[in-house]
Amino acid sequence: xxxxxxxxxxxxxxxxxxxxxxxxxxxxxxxxxxxxxxxxxxxxxxxxxxxxxxxxxxxxxxxxxxxxxxxxxxxxxxxxxxxxxxxxxxxxxxxxxxxxxxxxxxxxxxxxxxxxxxxxxxxxxxxxxxxxxxxxxxxxxxxxxxxxxxxxxxxxxxxxxxxxxxxxxxxxxxxxxxxxxxxxxxxxxxxxxxxxxxxxxxxxxxxxxxxxxxxxxxxxxxxxxxxxxxxxxxxxxxxxxxxxxxxxxxxxxxxxxxxxxxxxxxxxxxxxxxxxxxxxxxxxxxxxxxxxxxxxxxxxxxxxxxxxxxxxxxxxxxxxxxxxxxxxxxxxxxxxxxxxxxxxxxxxxxxxxxxxxxxxxxxxxxxxxxxxxxxxxxxxxxxxxxxxxxxxxxxxxxxxxxxxxxxxxxxxxxxxxxxxxxxxxxxxxxxxxxxxxxxxxxxx
Amino acid sequence: xxxxxxxxxxxxxxxxxxxxxxxxxxxxxxxxxxxxxxxxxxxxxxxxxxxxxxxxxxxxxxxxxxxxxxxxxxxxxxxxxxxxxxxxxxxxxxxxxxxxxxxxxxxxxxxxxxxxxxxxxxxxxxxxxxxxxxxxxxxxxxxxxxxxxxxxxxxxxxxxxxxxxxxxxxxxxxxxxxxxxxxxxxxxxxxxxxxxxxxxxxxxxxxxxxxxxxxxxxxxxxxxxxxxxxxxxxxxxxxxxxxxxxxxxxxxxxxxxxxxxxxxxxxxxxxxxxxxxxxxxxxxxxxxxxxxxxxxxxxxxxxxxxxxxxxxxxxx
Numbered sequence: 001x002x003x004x005x006x007x008x009x010x011x012x013x014x015x016x017x018x019x020x021x022x023x024x025x026x027x028x029x030x031x032x033x034x035x036x037x038x039x040x041x042x043x044x045x046x047x048x049x050x051x052x053x054x055x056x057x058x059x060x061x062x063x064x065x066x067x068x069x070x071x072x073x074x075x076x077x078x079x080x081x082x083x084x085x086x087x088x089x090x091x092x093x094x095x096x097x098x099x100x101x102x103x104x105x106x107x108x109x110x111x112x113x114x115x116x117x118x119x120x121x122x123x124x125x126x127x128x129x130x131x132x133x134x135x136x137x138x139x140x141x142x143x144x145x146x147x148x149x150x151x152x153x154x155x156x157x158x159x160x161x162x163x164x165x166x167x168x169x170x171x172x173x174x175x176x177x178x179x180x181x182x183x184x185x186x187x188x189x190x191x192x193x194x195x196x197x198x199x200x201x202x203x204x205x206x207x208x209x210x211x212x213x214x215x216x217x218x219x220x221x222x223x224x225x226x227x228x229x230x231x232x233x234x235x236x237x238x239x240x241x242x243x244x245x246x247x248x249x250x251x252x253x254x255x256x257x258x259x260x261x262x263x264x265x266x267x268x269x270x271x272x273x274x275x276x277x278x279x280x281x282x283x284x285x286x287x288x289x290x291x292x293x294x295x296x297x298x299x300x301x302x303x304x305x306x307x308x309x310x311x312x313x314x315x316x317x318x319x320x321x322x323x324x325x326x327x328x329x330x331x332x333x334x335x336x337x338x339x340x341x342x343x344x345x346x347x348x349x350x351x352x353x354x355x356x357x358x359x360x361x362x363x364x365x366x367x368x369x370x371x372x373x374x375x376x377x378x379x380x381x382x383x384x385x386x387x388x389x390x391x392x393x394x395x396x397x398x399x400x401x402x403x404x405x406x407x408x409x410x411x412x413x414x415x416x417x418x419x420x421x422x423x424x425x426x427x428x429x430x431x432x433x434x435x436x437x438x439x440x441x442x443x444x
Numbered sequence: 445x446x447x448x449x450x451x452x453x454x455x456x457x458x459x460x461x462x463x464x465x466x467x468x469x470x471x472x473x474x475x476x477x478x479x480x481x482x483x484x485x486x487x488x489x490x491x492x493x494x495x496x497x498x499x500x501x502x503x504x505x506x507x508x509x510x511x512x513x514x515x516x517x518x519x520x521x522x523x524x525x526x527x528x529x530x531x532x533x534x535x536x537x538x539x540x541x542x543x544x545x546x547x548x549x550x551x552x553x554x555x556x557x558x559x560x561x562x563x564x565x566x567x568x569x570x571x572x573x574x575x576x577x578x579x580x581x582x583x584x585x586x587x588x589x590x591x592x593x594x595x596x597x598x599x600x601x602x603x604x605x606x607x608x609x610x611x612x613x614x615x616x617x618x619x620x621x622x623x624x625x626x627x628x629x630x631x632x633x634x635x636x637x638x639x640x641x642x643x644x645x646x647x648x649x650x651x652x653x654x655x656x657x658x659x660x661x662x663x664x665x666x667x668x669x670x671x672x673x674x675x676x677x678x679x680x681x682x683x684x685x686x687x688x689x690x691x692x693x694x695x696x697x698x699x700x701x702x703x704x705x706x707x708x709x710x711x712x713x714x715x716x717x718x719x720x721x722x723x724x725x726x727x728x729x730x731x732x733x734x735x736x737x738x739x740x741x742x743x744x745x746x747x748x749x750x751x752x753x754x755x756x757x758x759x760x
Contacts, residue, residue, distance in 0.1 A: 079723050106512050107726065194611045199598070205618075207704045259597060261615030262707040267596050274599045394512065397724040408707035412619055438511035 137389030147317030200257035222307030288353030559643030
C-alpha cells in the first residue's frame with residue numbers, strides 16, 4: 001500500500017517535471033508569437049471587438065501570430081506589464097494609459113521607437129505627422145518616440161436638451177464661458193424647500209478622474225497643470241488652479257448647483273441619464289454610453305472657458321516594453337502600425353466612442369458616413385484643436401493623488417481652496433524630490 | 445496553508461540521556477519518513493509560492509534606491525522606519541483598527557443572534573439560514589459592484605428610500621466622514637452569515653442534559669444563555685474573533701473596487717496602502733516593509749489566540 005503510494009507520488013512528480021520541460025519545446029518554429037496586453041476602460045463589449053481585430057491581423061499576416069491578453073483596467077495593465085518585465089517575459093506590445101509613458105521611460109521600461117521608424121525609411125516627423133498634434137506630447141519624450149496614440153478622448157460638456165428647453169434655455173447655443181455655465185446651472189437646478197431634486201451640473205471626482213477634471217478646469221482658466229517639458233514640476237499652488245478650484249467649490253457651496261462631496265464617473269453618468277443632473281462634464285469615452293441610454297435629447301459641447309478654450313487629452317497609446325528579442329520587436333511594430341492605420345483606427349473609434357488619433361481615419365468613407373449619422377461625435381474631434389497633453393510626471397499617480405485628496409476635502413466642505421492647494425503643492429514637491437535630486441538639482 | 449505543515453514533528457518528551465534521544469529521534473524520523481514524503485509535494489509548492497515569496501519580501505524590505513536611476517542598495521531597517529514615519533501608513537492602521545472593531549463586533553453579534561434564533565432545524569429556519577448565508581456565496585467584487593449602485597448619491601436604491609425622510613442626502617462613498625462606515629456595512633452584511641455557521645455548529649455541542657437540568661432548576665432563557673450557552677461557546681467565539689480580525693486585514697476587495705482608499709484616504713486600509721506603495725509609488729522596499737509589519741502583527745495575533753485556546757483546552 002505504502003509502496004504504491006510512493007510510486008504514484010514519484011510518477012506524479014516525474015510527470016509534472018516532464019510536462020514543464022516539454023512545454024517550452026512546443027514554441028519555436030513557425031510564425032513569431034507575440035502578446036498584446038490590452039485594458040478595457042469602458043465596457044465589456046470591447047474585449048470582443050479586440051478579438052475581432054486581432055483575428056483579422058493574424059489572417060492577413062501569416063508570419064506573425066498575435067494573441068490579445070485582457071489585462072483589466074489601465075492601472076492593472078501597468079501592474080501586469082511591470083510584473084511581466086520583472087519576470088523577464090515582457091509582452092511585445094501594450095495599450096497603455098497615455099500618461100504612464102513618462103514614468104515608464106524614467107524607469108527604463110520602454111523601447112525607444114526611433115530606430116524602428118528609421119528602419120521603415122520614414123522620418124520621425126512624417127510618422128508623427130499622421131496623428132493629431134495634441135496627441136504627440138504624450139508620445140514623445142526627450143524628442144524620441146516612445147508611444148503610438150491608439151484611442152484618445154477629451155472632456156466634454158453634456159447637456160440634457162429637454163431640460164434646457166424646459167428652463168427656457170436654448171440648447172443649440174450651449175454655454176461658452178464659466179459665467180454662462182454658472183447661469184445655466186442655476187436655472188437648471190430645481191429645489192423643493194431645502195431639498196434639491198435636480199442638480200444643474202455634475203463634475204466627477206474620484207481618483208484618476210478628479211485630476212483630469214482639475215487639469216481641464218485649470219487649462220480653461222489659462223493655466224498649466226505640470227511642466228510639459230520636464231517631469232519634476234507641477235503647478236498646483238498657482239492663481240489659475242486656485243481660480244479653477246474656487247469656481248468648483250462655489251458651484252457646490254455658493255451657488256448650490258452641484259452636489260457636495262466627491263462623485264465618481266459612473267455615478268455622474270447615471271445621474272445624468274436618470275435626469276438627476278441636467279449637465280455634466282465627462283470624457284468623450286462616455287459618448288457611446290450616453291447615446292445608447294439617454295431617453296431624452298442631449299447635446300454635447302466644448303468645455304466652457306474662463307480665460308481660454310483648452311482641454312487635456314486622455315486615452316491610451318501603444319507601447320513596446322524594453323528587453324524584447326529583435327524578431328518580437330519587429331513583429332510588434334508591424335502590429336502597431338497596422339492597428340493605428342486609418343482604416344483600423346476609424347473602425348476602433350466607431351466601436352468604442354473614443355476618437356481615432358490618425359487624422360486620415362476621418363477621410364475614410366465609413367467615417368464620413370458615421371459622422372453624418374452621429375454629428376455629436378464630431379464635437380470631440382473639433383475640440384482637439386485646443387487640446388494639449390495629459391499631465392505626466394515622475395510618479396504620475398501619487399503626484400496626482402496629492403492633489404486629488406485635497407480637492408476631495410474642498411468638495412466636502414472641509415478645507416478652503418487656497419490652503420488645500422498649498423498642501424497639495426507641498427505634498428507633490430515631496431513626492432517629486434528624488435527625481436529632482438538627480439535631474440534639476442544635480443549640479444556640477 | 446498550516447494544514448500542510450508537518451503535524452507530527454518528532455519531539456523528545458522525556459528527559460532521557462542524550463545518545464538515547466538521538467537514537468530515538470533517528471528511529472522516529474525513519475518511522476515518519478513516509479509522512480514527510482507524502483508532505484513533500486505540498487511542501488514544494490508552499491516553498492515556491494508561500495515561503496519563497498515571504499523570503500523575497502524579507503529581502504526586498506532591506507533594499508532601497510535613493511533616486512530613480514540609482515541602483516538598489518542595502519539600507520537595513522530604513523524602509524521599516526520610513527513606513528512607520530509615513531502619516532498615510534498610520535492613517536491606514538487607525539482606519540483598519542476602526543474597521544476591524546466596527547465589523548467584527550456587529551457581525552459576530554448578529555451571527556450569534558441569527559444562530560440562537562435558528563438553532564432548531566425546521567423548514568422555515570432552514571430557508572432563513574440559506575437566505576442569511578447567501579451573501580457569503582457572492583464574490584466580494586460582485587457585491588461591491590452591487591453596493592456601488594445602492595450607494596449612488598441621489599439616484600441609488602438607498603437614497604431613493606431615505607431621500608423621502610432626509611432633506612439633504614449624504615454622499616455615502618464621497619464623504620470622508622461616512623465612506624469608511626459605508627464600507628463596513630458591506631463587510632458586516634457579507635460576513636454575519638458566515639460566522640453564523642460556526643455558532644450553529646457550536647450550539648450543537650452544548651450538552652443537552654445540562655440544558656435540561658437548568659430547565660428543571662427553573663433557569664429562564666436569559667439565565668441559560670448567560671451561564672450555559674455563552675460559556676460553552678467560548679472556543680467558537682475565540683475562533684470567530686480570529687477569523688474576523690484576519691478578514692479585516694485581508695478581505696478588502698471592496699476598497700479596491702469602490703473607493704480606492706478615498707476620498708482623501710478615508711477608507712485607506714493597510715493592505716491597500718501596501719498596494720499603493722508597490723504599484724502607484726513603485727516602491728518595492730517600502731511595500732515589503734509594510735507587508736512585513738502586517739505579517740508580524742497578524743502572526744503575533746494568531747499565536748496569541750491559539751495559545752489562549754490551547755491554554756483553555758489543557759487547563760482546568
